Amino acid sequence: MRKTTAVQIATFLLTFMVGCAQKSNLEIPPNSSLEVDYPNYELYELQLKNNTGRQLDVQVINKATGDFVRGFGLGPLGKVEVMVEQDSKIVFTNNSGKMGKLAVAILDKNAKWPSKSNIKTVSFTLVNSGDKAIPLLIPNVMNPNLSPFSNSGVDLKIGQEILFRKGLKKYVLLTVDESIEEGEKIDVNTLLKARKKELGL
Numbered sequence: 001m002r003k004t005t006a007v008q009i010a011t012f013l014l015t016f017m018v019g020c021a022q023k024s025n026l027e028i029p030p031n032s033s034l035e036v037d038y039p040n041y042e043l044y045e046l047q048l049k050n051n052t053g054r055q056l057d058v059q060v061i062n063k064a065t066g067d068f069v070r071g072f073g074l075g076p077l078g079k080v081e082v083m084v085e086q087d088s089k090i091v092f093t094n095n096s097g098k099m100g101k102l103a104v105a106i107l108d109k110n111a112k113w114p115s116k117s118n119i120k121t122v123s124f125t126l127v128n129s130g131d132k133a134i135p136l137l138i139p140n141v142m143n144p145n146l147s148p149f150s151n152s153g154v155d156l157k158i159g160q161e162i163l164f165r166k167g168l169k170k171y172v173l174l175t176v177d178e179s180i181e182e183g184e185k186i187d188v189n190t191l192l193k194a195r196k197k198e199l200g201l
Contacts, residue, residue: 028056028092028100036104037063037089046090049079049103054096055133055145060088070153073145075135080142081107122180123155126162130189137163137170146188164192166201 028034038044050056059071060082069088074080084090094100128134128146135145139161144152156162160176173195174186 023105026102028094033093045107047105050074051101057093059091072152075145124184126152
């Protein structure tokens, strides 16, 4: 068997007939990526559950330009919901030497972005400028694991807390407020170091 020397890209087009359960159990070979596309849905929401025991990287990519839209690291046994637009695809990457196992379910194939009329939100990017993964907790949203030297786009409401864990305790890394500008990039690695020093950790 030929040894994999680079990340292999496999394209997986999922289509479902009316009445069929819209759930899939995907296997992602070691050091490979799997692209998933639902071209008939204008906007859809997926529930992802990592059964690998190792981190999987999740990215939403614009199909026409290849530009990164949003993404995060899905930790071992992690579970999260993610929205994907019709002009985008979702890419799962398994950088480990173990077979990746991911349960994917469509929660809503006619999803709509939550109304922002009464809830003020801001879109910004969490940047991990360091060479180590940074696990975070965003209560009631997701628990992203920022891969080394990666960017993760988020769209969060004002007042939302972003937490980090030290030992068995959780601490506030950042509270989203109006000082954060739309499209701003926040260096989480630098912020985390400063916050730990401030807390005496």
